[in-house]
Amino acid sequence: MNKKKLSHSGSLQSSVTSVLAALLCILIGLLVGFLVLVAINPAHAWGDGFVRIIKGGFHDAPYGVGKELANAAPLIMTGLSVAFAFKTGLFNIGAAGQYTLGAYGALYCAIMLKLPWFVCLLAAAVLGGLWGAIPGFFKAYFNINEVITSIMFNWIGLYLVNELIYQNGTGPMYDVRNTRTLNLSKNADFAQSLIPDFGLNKLFQTNSTTIAIFLAAAVAVLIWVVLNKTTFGYELKAVGLNKNAARYAGINEKKNIILSMAIAGALAGFGAGLFFLSNVSQWNPLNSTSLPGMGFNGISVALLASSNPIGTVFSALFISHISVGGSFLSTKFYPTEISDLISGIIIYLCAFSMLFRGKIQSLLFRNAEKTNVNAEPAPAAEKTKKEGK
Amino acid sequence: MLLLIKYTLLYGIVLMLVALGGMFSEHSGIINIALEGIMVIGGVAGVLTLTMLPASLSPFLVVLISILVAALAGVVYSLLLAFASINLKADQTIGGTALNLLATAIAVVISKYFSESGSAKLNYSNKPFLFSIGGLELSVFVPLGLILLVVSYIVLYKTRFGLRLRACGEHPQAADSVGINVYKMRYAGVILSGALGAIGGLAYIVPPVQTWNFEVGVAGAGFLALAVMIFGQWKPFHIFGAAMFFAVFKSLANIADSTFLAQLHWSSNIYNMMPFVASMVILAFTSKNSMAPKAEGIPYDKGSR
Numbered sequence: 214m215n216k217k218k219l220s221h222s223g224s225l226q227s228s229v230t231s232v233l234a235a236l237l238c239i240l241i242g243l244l245v246g247f248l249v250l251v252a253i254n255p256a257h258a259w260g261d262g263f264v265r266i267i268k269g270g271f272h273d274a275p276y277g278v279g280k281e282l283a284n285a286a287p288l289i290m291t292g293l294s295v296a297f298a299f300k301t302g303l304f305n306i307g308a309a310g311q312y313t314l315g316a317y318g319a320l321y322c323a324i325m326l327k328l329p330w331f332v333c334l335l336a337a338a339v340l341g342g343l344w345g346a347i348p349g350f351f352k353a354y355f356n357i358n359e360v361i362t363s364i365m366f367n368w369i370g371l372y373l374v375n376e377l378i379y380q381n382g383t384g385p386m387y388d389v390r391n392t393r394t395l396n397l398s399k400n401a402d403f404a405q406s407l408i409p410d411f412g413l414n415k416l417f418q419t420n421s422t423t424i425a426i427f428l429a430a431a432v433a434v435l436i437w438v439v440l441n442k443t444t445f446g447y448e449l450k451a452v453g454l455n456k457n458a459a460r461y462a463g464i465n466e467k468k469n470i471i472l473s474m475a476i477a478g479a480l481a482g483f484g485a486g487l488f489f490l491s492n493v494s495q496w497n498p499l500n501s502t503s504l505p506g507m508g509f510n511g512i513s514v515a516l517l518a519s520s521n522p523i524g525t526v527f528s529a530l531f532i533s534h535i536s537v538g539g540s541f542l543s544t545k546f547y548p549t550e551i552s553d554l555i556s557g558i559i560i561y562l563c564a565f566s567m568l569f570r571g572k573i574q575s576l577l578f579r580n581a582e583k584t585n586v587n588a589e590p591a592p593a594a595e596k597t598k599k600e601g602k
Numbered sequence: 603m604l605l606l607i608k609y610t611l612l613y614g615i616v617l618m619l620v621a622l623g624g625m626f627s628e629h630s631g632i633i634n635i636a637l638e639g640i641m642v643i644g645g646v647a648g649v650l651t652l653t654m655l656p657a658s659l660s661p662f663l664v665v666l667i668s669i670l671v672a673a674l675a676g677v678v679y680s681l682l683l684a685f686a687s688i689n690l691k692a693d694q695t696i697g698g699t700a701l702n703l704l705a706t707a708i709a710v711v712i713s714k715y716f717s718e719s720g721s722a723k724l725n726y727s728n729k730p731f732l733f734s735i736g737g738l739e740l741s742v743f744v745p746l747g748l749i750l751l752v753v754s755y756i757v758l759y760k761t762r763f764g765l766r767l768r769a770c771g772e773h774p775q776a777a778d779s780v781g782i783n784v785y786k787m788r789y790a791g792v793i794l795s796g797a798l799g800a801i802g803g804l805a806y807i808v809p810p811v812q813t814w815n816f817e818v819g820v821a822g823a824g825f826l827a828l829a830v831m832i833f834g835q836w837k838p839f840h841i842f843g844a845a846m847f848f849a850v851f852k853s854l855a856n857i858a859d860s861t862f863l864a865q866l867h868w869s870s871n872i873y874n875m876m877p878f879v880a881s882m883v884i885l886a887f888t889s890k891n892s893m894a895p896k897a898e899g900i901p902y903d904k905g906s907r
Contacts, residue, residue, distance in 0.1 A: 550711050564686055
């Protein structure tokens with residue numbers, strides 16, 4: 214399958230195939246989701262169930278759409294984090310931990326130091342990057358699989374951050390009444406730490422829709438440029454493809470592994486900054502049993518986008534779309550976790566989407582040489598419309 | 603002290619069971635990162651069975667049936683991993699991660715469907731699972747786990763099946779060349795890990811409490827079991843030792859307040875962090891002479907050389 218992909222010239226062709234494979238995964242996922250809805254409560258499965266999930270934020274526009282965008286911004290970042298690591302041959306399952314550390318960095322700079330928002334974002338990225346660099350270090354110098362290290366450091370990060378914030382209920386960043394960190398928008402002291410919204414909040418009638426989504430999209434483009442148009446990105450990818458060959462070509466593979474993980478971590482940390490500095494929610498240090506879901510949903514986002522940085526923007530919007538849709542389900546009929554179920558199924562299918570890709574490729578491009586190029590971009594454009602709406 | 607032993611045994615047995623599951627899977631050549639998800643599925647299946655069984659049933663049957671149902675659910679769920687990674691040759695880590703995400707969603711949807719309150723909390727009675735020897739209250743999973751430990755050792759090292767299983771994880775091409783069906787053996791490995799992981803999940807949830815909120819899953823115990831397996835160098839009795847070592851820290855987090863350790867004023871966060879930090883340090887030191895099965899993580903392709 215790999216060989217086939219390489220021998221065919223057009224990168225366009227392979228991206229069309231990826232998009233179709235992703236759409237197929239989504240379709241099957243939605244279908245199974247619908248069947249689950251029917252199984253739980255057949256009478257309401259269509260109107261109160263499936264349609265609401267599909268409509269997503271548009272069920273309660275514009276508020277729902279604003280919510281969708283606010284949630285998509287950090288998702289794009291954690292998705293980019295995982296996708297970037299994939300591109301350099303690493304599996305960053307530690308995005309959740311890096312996100313946690315990023316949240317601490319952002320909140321500490323905002324609440325304790327009262328710094329402006331872009332400095333807080335930078336701090337979030339730096340702390341996330343540090344947390345990502347650790348598994349990279351273990352991989353480079355001890356040859357321990359980054360997956361197992363990242364998982365360990367996810368939990369270490371969670372307990373560490375909870376301890377730093379909570380401090381037996383006396384932490385200065387902790388608000389005892391809400392059992393969360395202090396609410397940034399409730400206190401004028403923190404105003405400079407909130408990401409500006411330029412009227413978006415008014416437009417969407419929300420409190421947390423800021424320019425975060427545009428920042429995230431800009432970073433996605435930046436990552437695409439770094440990976441595809443710079444020597445640095447080329448070196449990182451070379452190490453991922455073949456460590457030994459890269460070393461033979463004079464690339465310092467240890468340094469590059471650590472750098473890759475650090476950048477991936479910084480992206481996840483930045484995402485946490487976008488989330489908490491938009492004041493979508495506050496950190497709950499009493500939750501010591503589950504890691505932030507953003508980190509793991511980032512894996513879904515990256516897989517759905519087949520690790521294409523630009524693709525992560527769209528797949529993050531899609532995942533955010535259906536999870537907001539799920540939250541609009543009436544709890545009388547359905548648990549809201551149906552949307553998690555759907556995205557879980559989608560990423561399980563993505564795990565072997567290579568197979569789909571091969572099938573689609575052979576179906577579509579069997580006599581590809583003759584097909585005119587103009588006909589091909591059509592499905593891609595359709596996808597953009599469908600997911601980006 | 604008695605409390606420390608109690609919690610250590612309870613938690614250690616859980617880690618050991620799940621790590622043994624992971625061991626079988628990895629010896630067959632499949633990295634089973636889905637153990638966390640398998641635990642959740644086993645837990646929800648077992649607990650549901652527990653709530654549905656009539657109260658008049660004898661305790662022995664209650665225990666037996668719920669454990670069997672849990673194991674069966676784990677096996678079915680692990681087949682998803684086996685199918686993706688053996689037949690479709692998908693990336694095992696990604697497939698496993700997907701199953702972990704899916705498991706929590708499934709468990710929450712199911713438990714919300716069945717619980718009266720509409721939340722993801724299920725109430726059950728854990729009485730049939732507990733017994734006590736001289737003031738030490740234990741769960742049935744302790745003797746069961748010890749039996750399974752010995753059985754695992756015998757299966758892995760003293761039977762033809764075990765030898766073949768290990769061959770598939772070390773050098774599947776060589777195994778195939780002498781007529782062993784690699785696909786079948788790998789399925790067997792994953793299925794065993796599904797059963798053991800699911801029993802471990804039930805053992806994690808049921809004995810200590812009478813109500814469980816499935817939104818938290820099993821809080822990383824499955825991942826910790828993976829570390830236990832690596833620390834235990836993929837060998838049954840080493841795994842037992844490693845599991846007990848990890849469990850001591852975990853139980854300290856539970857009981858620190860009632861012992862002399864309270865004077866240190868450490869919060870439970872610090873104790874919770876300890877096993878993870880310890881396992882990182884240990885991994886760093888032992889990684890150079892790792893005994894990992896050589897072919898783990900690589901899909902077996904008959905055509906490749």
